[in-house]
Amino acid sequence: MSCQNMQHQWTKYKDGTLTDAEVEELERHTEECDECMNYLQNLLDEEEIQPVTASSTFDQEKAKRSMIRAKWRQRFTNVLTVLSAFILLWLGGSFLSAIYYSFTPKGEYLRTVDKAAIESALPNIYVQNSRTETKPFFRLQNEYTLYKEIGQEQKSVGQYTFHHLFERVTNVDKNFLNDHYNMKLSFAYPERVKKEKDASFYQKWSNETWGALDQLPEGTVSEIALSFDQAYTMEEIEEKLSSTLSSDISPVWYALDTGYEAKGSDTSNPLVDLTSSFGFPSMLELPFYEEKETFTDEERVVQLLKLLADNERTVQQIRWMNPDELQLTNRYKFVKKNGVKIYGIVLTGPTKELLKLKNEPSITYSSLGEVELWNWFTRPTQGTLH
Known part of the structure; x- marks a missing residue:
């Protein structure tokens, strides 16, 4: 049955007594009313339509077209x-x-977490440029x-893109230049050095590093990682370096003693590389907190560890290590209790200047990273085109 509003029109x-105006009204209504359209379909199927008046243009063919x-x-x-x-x-979701x-x-908090996760995991790697895009829902x-x-130049090594849902990271896309990143830097944790049965093991590899620096020409700059015989404070490290190196060379990254470097399933590995090292850059920044608080260097490092402990899922996305061995909360508690102690550093500068550290008695191990042509000078201007 058609709708009640148009029942009299269908009659x-x-x-066959509809006027032209009534035909047009019924046609428009039928196009919008399911009930009337079905009623019309039944009439057509049953061939119940009567002949229309001569003035009417609402014939059977037109009804079908309608x-x-x-x-x-x-x-x-x-x-x-x-x-x-x-x-x-x-x-609405975008808004x-x-x-x-x-x-x-x-x-701002998530950007601080992302940055901390990257810079604490990769020696001499830091985030300089970032791009944020909010998406719906x-x-x-x-990015x-x-x-x-x-030396004195910054070299791009790739991009990381973090995908967040609310405050949870769902995925991290890692895109290194040439699709890979060479792990050349490594450290020797003091406790592992002391337990090593072959006393010449670390010395042998250190000699390779110093020999390479000796062979490199004067006009080069290098990147090296140094390990010490024990964990020192940042001030003690600075004192050791200042007695040998020129004042314009200082650590760019610190390997932090978190109390777990000699534990875990990989204790048989005599070296600590970027799959298991925790540290921080010399220019450590925590933008989310520093807008409200002022930190000493040590307090900033402790806050870094707390930030990592509070965001373990993000750290897991960055790290190449067993999630069960992260122990971020325990590492944070260790550093908070024992203070910020450093067992290794990364230096970069003129090759022959770095070679002066060869006979520093507290250095137990060294590894060579990148080497570039001389750039130890200041340019009046520089930039990058994309």
Whole structure:
């Protein structure tokens, strides 16, 4: 049965007494009313339509065309409704994401976490450029360009892209230049050195490093990692270096004693490389906290460990180590209790200047990283085109 509003019109339609104006009204209504369209379909199927008046243009063929148009119009309306709802939902989700990440501290907090996770894991790697993109439905994408310092120049090594849902990292895309990153730097943890049965093991490899520095020409700059006979404070490390090196050479990254370097399933490995080392850059920054607080160098490192412990899932996405061996909370507690102690550093500078550390008695192991042509000078201007 047709809808009640048009019942009288359908009666006149079957009797053939509709005027032209009533025909147009019924046609428009039928295109929009499922009930009337179905009623018309039944009439057509049963061939119950009476001959129309001469003035009427609403004949059977036109009725069929109207019904077809009505069906397509309804389909288009349904598609348009779905698309409109999707667009509104997408815009609403984008607006809510912008509010959530841009107008609250959460966006800055996540960028601080991402940066800390990268720079604490990769010796002499730091984040310089970043790009943030908020996405609908409380998603955030942070893209970071990774650099390392060789001499006085910064060298791009790749990009990390963090994907967040609320405050949870869902994935990290790692894109290194040439699709890989060479692990050339390594450290020797003091306790492992003392337990090594072959006393010449570390000395042998250190001699390789010093020999390479000796063979390199004067006009080069190098990157080396040095390990010490015990963990020292940052001030003690500075004193040792200042007595040998020129004042413009200082550590660019510190290997931090977190109490777990001699533990875990990989204790048979005599070296600590970037798969298991924890440390921090010389220019450690924690933007989320430093807008509100002032830290000493040691307090900033302790806060770094706490930040990592509070965001273990993010650290897991960065690290090449067994998640069970992260022990971030225990590492944080160890550093907070015992203070910031350093067992290794990364230096970069003129090759022959670094060679002066060869006879430093507290150095137990050294490894050679990148070597570049001489760049130990200041340019009036420089930049990069993309």
